[in-house]
Amino acid sequence: MENVVLIEDDKPTSDQLRGWIEAARPGIRVSQYFTRDEAEAALAREAFDLVVLDIELGRERHAGVAIINAINKTRPGTPVLVVSAMPAAIYRSIMKALDAWDYLQKTAFEESDFIETFFEILRAGKDKRPGTPAPNSSSSAASAAGDLSLDPLRQNTPLWRGQRINLPLTAQRILATLYQRRGQVVSYEDLFAVVKSGRNRDNVRKHVSTIREAFREMDANFDAIENIPMRGFRWADAA
Helix, strand or coil, X not given: CCEEEEECCXXXXXXXXXXXXXXXXXXXXXXXXXXXXXXXXXXXXXXXXXXXXXXCECCECCHHHHHHHHHHHHCCCCCEEEEECCCHHHHHHCHHHHCCCEEEEXXXXXXXXXXXXXXXXXXXXXXXXXXXXXXXXXXXXXXXXXXEEECCCCCCCCEECCEECCCCHHHHHHHHHHHHCXXXXXXXHXXXXXXXXXXXXXXXXXXXXXXXXXXXXXXXXXXXXXXXXXXXXXXXXXX
8 A cells, every 4th residue: 555644844734635546545554744844754764655745834934845855865767746825836837956846736636636635646756766658559648749748647747849847746747738738729728627736727828838938957058948928838840
């Protein structure tokens, strides 16, 4: 059975998340820690299949950042889901440095959003374990054509001209939706379906901006994602 950990200084919030997880999958092991010191000691003792954490723990505003850095050094590849009150726009600006898998903003998601994101990351983490066979072409959700290949169910696997694109899962879902419907306008309403918290146009635009920035780190001339005023976005393959 999976072994996951919640690192959250607010006990009612931690207990609520634990209750949601255990209701969705009875028997799953859920550990809870409330301070940076407790969490770092636990992470040093044992491996977890998924870490859910807040960035601010007590008076330490960036405790979660330190914990993620420790995970990357001692338990590289461990999936991390950030659940924080930190505004999403601020979080996305440091996503790459944190190397977290995805982010949910407190008060902006429902139980179903959390559970769907939680188990999606848990599945993706299992897929990345050494020795786990990659999905074959008949069972994979992967798409490949031209310069882009992607599989929205596997973390950190989109490739642009052979190079990995560093994107959180929410951004990967948006990218997959745009690419699967390339040449068509994808409305904001359609994109709301793949955004787990902050379902509004401004948040979608920020996710798209994150995607563009990630591509332009490797290709300064990237312009495949078009903004369609008042409607949404379109992936336009080069002629």
